[in-house]
Amino acid sequence: MNSKKIIGIIPGDGIGRDVTRAARIVLDAVDASCDDLSLEYRDMEVGERPFERCGSAFPDETREGIAGCDAVLFGAIGSPHDFVVLSGIRYGFHLYANVRPVKALKGVPALQPDADLVVIRENTEGLYRGVGYDDGDRHVNLRIFTDEGMERVIRFAFRWAADNGRRKVTFTHKESILRHTDARMKDLFYDIAPEYAGIEAEDMEIDACAMRVVMKPRTLDVIIAENANGDILSDVGGGIIGGLGFTPSANIGNDLAMFEPVHGSAPKYADKDVVNPTATLMAVRMMFDYLGRPDIAARLQAGIESVLEAGKIRTYDIGGDSSTSAFAHAVAEAMQRG
Ligand code: IPM
Ligand code: MN
Numbered sequence: 001m002n003s004k005k006i007i008g009i010i011p012g013d014g015i016g017r018d019v020t021r022a023a024r025i026v027l028d029a030v031d032a033s034c035d036d037l038s039l040e041y042r043d044m045e046v047g048e049r050p051f052e053r054c055g056s057a058f059p060d061e062t063r064e065g066i067a068g069c070d071a072v073l074f075g076a077i078g079s080p081h082d083f084v085v086l087s088g089i090r091y092g093f094h095l096y097a098n099v100r101p102v103k104a105l106k107g108v109p110a111l112q113p114d115a116d117l118v119v120i121r122e123n124t125e126g127l128y129r130g131v132g133y134d135d136g137d138r139h140v141n142l143r144i145f146t147d148e149g150m151e152r153v154i155r156f157a158f159r160w161a162a163d164n165g166r167r168k169v170t171f172t173h174k175e176s177i178l179r180h181t182d183a184r185m186k187d188l189f190y191d192i193a194p195e196y197a198g199i200e201a202e203d204m205e206i207d208a209c210a211m212r213v214v215m216k217p218r219t220l221d222v223i224i225a226e227n228a229n230g231d232i233l234s235d236v237g238g239g240i241i242g243g244l245g246f247t248p249s250a251n252i253g254n255d256l257a258m259f260e261p262v263h264g265s266a267p268k269y270a271d272k273d274v275v276n277p278t279a280t281l282m283a284v285r286m287m288f289d290y291l292g293r294p295d296i297a298a299r300l301q302a303g304i305e306s307v308l309e310a311g312k313i314r315t316y317d318i319g320g321d322s323s324t325s326a327f328a329h330a331v332a333e334a335m336q337r338g
Helices: 016-033 048-054 060-067 082-090 147-163 182-195 206-215 227-240 278-290 294-310 324-337
Strands: 003-012 037-043 071-076 097-103 116-122 132-135 138-141 168-173 200-205 222-225 248-252 257-261
Touching (some): 003 060, 016 294, 016 324, 071 278, 097 227, 097 278, 116 147, 116 227, 147 168, 147 182, 147 222, 168 182, 168 206, 200 206, 206 227, 222 227, 248 278, 257 278, 278 324, 294 324
Parallel strands (some): 003 037, 003 071, 116 222, 168 200, 168 222
Antiparallel strands (some): 097 116, 097 248, 132 138, 248 257
16 A cells, blocks of 8 residues: 655755755655655745745744644754744644654764664753743743643653663753752652653763763663753764764654754855765654654665765765765665665
8 A cells, every 4th residue: 555645844044955955865765666655745944034035934834834744854943043943843733752862873983982872852841941031130041841741751751762672761850959840850750660661760960961971871771851951962962973963853742743953054054065964864764763664764774874884975074075965865875775
């Protein structure tokens, strides 16, 4: 049976255009080679272009378009539109779990060549909810948690660990200081943990965990982090595996998911066809897992790894001079062979 999937594609700004173009090369190859799957693309705009055209960086037609997609691929967005756009998608569609794998790949120079962990960033609450006020000389941002929000991301992390062959979930916090949020969330974490008997549960202070990611990443597996902490921790993770060219992410909710590289829009490299598209291609890999096609996901991951390991096609960030699109074509070809 041929199943059709509607894939929303949102390049965004800067190098978001380059990396989504690269993703299209791979998606087209999948579409052409799989008889039992057809991909229908829905191109949508956010950021500078719609802002200049109609005064909104996240126009209604994009919001409505996203709602009808099976999955969405997002490129990148920089300031000043990043918060409006990303909160419009992540908060607006309740994409509460941001899954950010940190895995060192062969052929990529890395501080920690054995690293293989996953940050699960709470994606709709916490400090980045953006709630606050100014009161004279006092300037306040609130770090808001709800029981419902905490519970769903904790359960998601345990389920994700179980479904992906992981054995431990580490809950990060600063409970001694953040009594109203982290202490409550830690209690919930240990209340829920026994429901997932096969998965070990531990907790760690967030600062200690950041050092652990750098020095002993193999002692970590799946990490739960508050929104802002997860943002920082995932860049720390990128730092130990060769940079943000290698960190994909999946923003997952109950009805929709959006996939994107962790990196930003790097305007000075935009439209030059030089940046490393690996993070975006790995985000596409996560998308196929989400769409129930682990077979395609595995072929894509193997294709990416084989091109990196062979080392003939390398982008500038890892010492080569190959183009973004040459890398994507090489991955698509490796997928067909494999
Ligand atoms: C990320 C980015 C965004 C975030 C910015 C651009 C708002 O840093 O996805 O990690 O902090 O969520
Ligand atoms: Mn970030």
